Amino acid sequence: MDIHEYQAKEILSRFGVAVPAGALAYSPEQAAYRARELGGERWVVKAQVHAGGRGKAGGVKVCDSDAEVQDAAEEMFGRKLVTHQTGPEGKGIYRVYVEAAVPIASEIYLGFVLDRSSQRVMIVASAEGGMEIEEISAERPESIVRATVEPAVGLQEFQCREIAFKLGIAPGMVQQMVRTLQGCFRAFTELDATMVEINPLIITGDDRIMALDGKMTFDDNALFRHPQIAELRDKSQEDPRESRAADRGLSYVGLDGSIGCIVNGAGLAMATMDTIKLAGGEPANFLDIGGGASPERVAKAFRLVLSDKNVQAILVNIFAGINRCDWVAEGVVQALREVQVDVPVVVRLAGTNVEEGQKILAESGLPLIRATTLMEAAERSVEAWQSEQAQNTQVRTN
Numbered sequence: 433m434d435i436h437e438y439q440a441k442e443i444l445s446r447f448g449v450a451v452p453a454g455a456l457a458y459s460p461e462q463a464a465y466r467a468r469e470l471g472g473e474r475w476v477v478k479a480q481v482h483a484g485g486r487g488k489a490g491g492v493k494v495c496d497s498d499a500e501v502q503d504a505a506e507e508m509f510g511r512k513l514v515t516h517q518t519g520p521e522g523k524g525i526y527r528v529y530v531e532a533a534v535p536i537a538s539e540i541y542l543g544f545v546l547d548r549s550s551q552r553v554m555i556v557a558s559a560e561g562g563m564e565i566e567e568i569s570a571e572r573p574e575s576i577v578r579a580t581v582e583p584a585v586g587l588q589e590f591q592c593r594e595i596a597f598k599l600g601i602a603p604g605m606v607q608q609m610v611r612t613l614q615g616c617f618r619a620f621t622e623l624d625a626t627m628v629e630i631n632p633l634i635i636t637g638d639d640r641i642m643a644l645d646g647k648m649t650f651d652d653n654a655l656f657r658h659p660q661i662a663e664l665r666d667k668s669q670e671d672p673r674e675s676r677a678a679d680r681g682l683s684y685v686g687l688d689g690s691i692g693c694i695v696n697g698a699g700l701a702m703a704t705m706d707t708i709k710l711a712g713g714e715p716a717n718f719l720d721i722g723g724g725a726s727p728e729r730v731a732k733a734f735r736l737v738l739s740d741k742n743v744q745a746i747l748v749n750i751f752a753g754i755n756r757c758d759w760v761a762e763g764v765v766q767a768l769r770e771v772q773v774d775v776p777v778v779v780r781l782a783g784t785n786v787e788e789g790q791k792i793l794a795e796s797g798l799p800l801i802r803a804t805t806l807m808e809a810a811e812r813s814v815e816a817w818q819s820e821q822a823q824n825t826q827v828r829t830n
C-alpha cells in the first residue's frame with residue numbers, strides 16, 4: 433500500500449527525520465489559509481497523488497503570496513495529474529500540501545528497499561539527487577552508494593557515517609545524516625514498510641538536512657498489525673479494479689489483455705499468465721483466489737474479472753492439492769448459475785478428485801470449454817478469445 437507524501441513526512445518526522453513545516457488543504461481557500469497560518473514569504477503547493485514526477489508535470493508550484501497559493505491550488509484541484517509514473521489516465525488531485533519553501537544548497541537521493549536476493553534491507557543513496565533513481569543509474573551509476581543492513585544487529589552508526597562520507601557530507605553535518613538514516617530505517621522496520629524513498633533529501637543554505645519529498649510503501653500482508661497505517665489508505669489513488677478485489681480479500685492485479693484469469697495460488701497464476709502469452713494471448717489480470725476456492729469466492733472472482741470490459745474470455749485454472757476438484761467444480765457451476773457470464777469460459781482442473789470434478793462440469797449443461805493440461809487450457813482460451821473478437825467485429829460491421 434502506498435501513502436501520500438504528507439503522510440510519509442509526518443511518519444518520518446516522528447522518527448527524527450527533519451521536514452519543512454507544512455499543512456494539508458482540501459480546497460483552494462483552505463490552501464491560502466494554510467499558507468497564512470504557516471507564515472513566511474514563500475510556499476510550495478504540492479499535489480498529493482500516489483506518484484512521483486509531479487514537479488515536471490505541474491504538480492509542484494512555488495508561490496510568493498497567499499493569493500498565488502490559492503491560484504496554484506485552484507489549478508490543481510479536481511484535475512488529473514499525468515506524470516511518467518501515473519500512466520496516461522493520470523491520478524486525481526483531491527488534496528494539496530502547502531509547505532514552506534526551503535532554500536536548497538544540494539539534493540541527495542535516498543532510498544530504503546527490500547533486497548530480495550540478499551534478504552536484507554538495502555540503502556541506496558546518491559549525491560545526484562533530484563533525478564529519478566532510474567536516471568541516476570543510467571547516467572551516473574558510479575555516484576550510487578549502497579549498503580545492506582545485517583538484520584541481527586540493525587543499521588549501525590559506522591555504516592551511516594560511511595554513507596555520509598561517500599556522499600560528501602560536510603563533517604559538521606554527518607551527525608544529522610546519521611539521525612536521518614537511522615530514523616528512516618526504524619520507520620521502515622517498525623512499520624513493515626517495503627520502501628522508503630526521499631528524493632530529494634536536501635542540504636539547506638543554512639546547513640540543515642531535510643526531507644523535501646517522501647514516499648513510503650507498506651507490506652499489505654502486515655497492515656493488520658498497523659491499524660494507524662492501514663487507515664491512511666486512499667482509494668481515490670488506486671486502480672478501482674484492484675481496490676474492489678482487496679475489499680473482497682482477493683489478490684488481483686489489473687493488466688491490459690483480454691483473457692481473464694481465475695487461478696488458485698500466486699505461483700500458478702504467474703504460470704497461467706506466462707502460458708497464455710506463450711499461446712499468443714494477453715492476460716487481462718493476475719488473480720489468486722486463494723486456497724479454499726469456495727463457490728462464494730469463485731462467484732466473487734467471476735464478478736471481479738467481468739467488471740473489466742476488456743475481458744473477452746475467461747480461463748479458470750485450479751490445482752487442487754489440499755482442495756478437491758469436485759468441490760471447486762461445484763463452485764464454478766454455482767457461480768456460473770449466479771453470475772451472468774457472456775464470454776467463453778475455459779476450465780482446467782487438476783489434482784485431487786479430478787474425475788469427479790470433470791463429471792460435475794460435464795453434467796452441468798453449462799457451455800464450458802474443458803481442458804486437461806495448462807498448455808491446452810491456454811490455447812483453448814486464446815482460440816475462444818480470437819473467435820469472440822471475430823464475432824464482435826462482425827457485429828460491429830453488420
Ligand code: ADP
Nearest residue numbers: 476484485486487531532533534631632644645
Ligand atoms: P516529485 O518528486 O513528485 O517531482 P518533489 O516533492 O520531489 O516532487 O518536488 C519536486 C521538486 O520541487 C524538488 O526536487 C524540489 O526542487 C522542489 N521542491 C519541493 N518541495 C520544496 C520545498 N518545500 N521548498 C523548495 N523546493 C521544493
Ligand code: MG
Nearest residue numbers: 484631632645
Ligand atoms: Mg521527488
